[in-house]
Amino acid sequence: MKKKQVLIITVLINLLLVQFINAEVKLPALLSSKMVLQRSSTVALWGWANPNEKLDIRASWIDASIQTKADDKGSWRVDIITTNSKESQTIRITDEVSSVLLEDILFGEVWLCSGQSNMQQPLKGFRGQPTFGSVMAIAKSKNSNLRLFDVGRVGAKFPKEDLEKYSQWQLAAPDSVSEFSAIAYFFGSQLQEVLDCPVGLIHASWGGSKVEAWMSSEVLSMYQQVDLKGVDATKRANQTPTALFNAMINPLIPFTIKGALWYQGESNFTQPEKYKMLFPAMINDWRARWNIGDFPFFYVQLPPYSYKNNEAFQSEKNSAFMREAQLECLDDIPNSGIVITMDLGRENFGHPPQKKEIADRLLFNALNQTYGFSQVACKSPVYKTLEVKEGGIELIFEHNALGLYSFDRLTGFEIAGNDRVFYPANAEIVSKRKNVFVSSDKVPNPVAVRYGWRNWITASLYGGNLLPVSSFRTDDWSDATQGGN
Helix, strand or coil: CHHHHHHHHHHHHHHHHHHHHCCCCECCCCCCCCCEEECCCEEEEEEECCCCCEEEEEECCCCCCEEEECCCCCEEEEEEECCCCCCCEEEEEECCCCEEEEEEEEEEEEEEEEECHHHHCECCCECCECCCCHHHHHHCCCEEEEEEEEECCCCCCCCCCCCCCEEEEEEECHHHHCCCEHHHHHHHHHHHHHHCCCEEEEEEECCCCCHHHHCCHHHHCCCCCCCCCCCCCCCCHHHCCCHHHHHHHHHHCCCCCCEEEEECCHHHCCCHHHHHHHHHHHHHHHHHHHCCCCCCEEEECCCCCCCCCCCCCCCCCCCHHHHHHHHHHHHHCCCEEEECCCCCCECCECCCCCHHHHHHHHHHHHHHHCCCCCCCCCCCCEEEEEEEECCEEEEEEECCCCCEECCCCCCCEEEECCCCEEEECEEEEECCCCEEEEECCCCCCCCEEEECCCCCCCCCCEECCCCECCCEECCCCCCCEECCC
């Protein structure tokens, strides 16, 4: 009996060894049929095989095959140059025991779309929280030149080589786009139309996620202690430092992308100063790991929303401080752009339904800054400096070639003197519609102005391009207060 058991165990071990030795070449989830590869670029093909296995790679757009060899651990990678062809392509990867054929590959523009629930919100909307225009968008969505890849929401303690959960590359159609990120879809479908080339969208977001979850341990540990001993990263992963980077971002590297879109910050809104350090650090780290230069990074500023505490003023619970921090991050992030959403918020809903308008403004940034459409306006006017004049303060703006505009009278302005007490103010557009003059009878000697300095505020000031002006303050006071009406 014992001899028989030993024999059975020996046979099983030998079978396992044979399976290991004859293991088929394995590719990461992102490399599959129907994928979009960044056009006219050097892109990476990588995967796993038996240790020291020789591989033959044949791409339909290249005459000669590429020979490579897996390393001692079975990993391999080659870099290959794509073209601007609009023809469907194939790639065949062969080792000594297997062959993998990837078909219907397109060359185009590839964008990574990440963040939290406002990026995650599907085109069909959340329950009780719609996406405006979704029904018609879904009905007209069939487009073989728009491809979608959805990263599953999962966390991990340590960086993963491949995705654990995902929805493979799909062609845009009603059944695929309805569950896909609305912002990503609206951005990608319009980019595809404008550029008249294929577009690939990689969506990786998670509602309620903190920026710390999207950062690597190496970089986050420069700002805070990262200790996940005893932590189950599969539970509350969106709140667990590094967990989403490990499971949802690291496996995407080194798939070549053109740029990234980002909509996140709500879960960090009470820590604006910390966010101002972490957010640029995250982007710098992603760029370093992709090793394709400072790729474009366009992000969305938080819209007005009550956060059930609209009385916050000089408080960490006032999201205006986060909007300020996000705006200031532009100075620390090369090749970046911000979307101002002061006119798109909802007082009692954290998910603005106007996802297409947000996507439009992300598109304007990409067209202007990345694709050379210099006449496509993408920047809102930004407060620059002030001049104290008799009876008030005149505010001067930059990025203001078309001047300023208001649909009605200006609201949301407050003014203060040296006592640092802010009072509601009158405001009007002056100086050939380039500046704003702010005054109040209660502040005869004003020194500072704030605009939109609330969680919930209705936008009233726009550029001549109809892009709204961000909330702002001309002071840096930490002890300001509010006076009566």
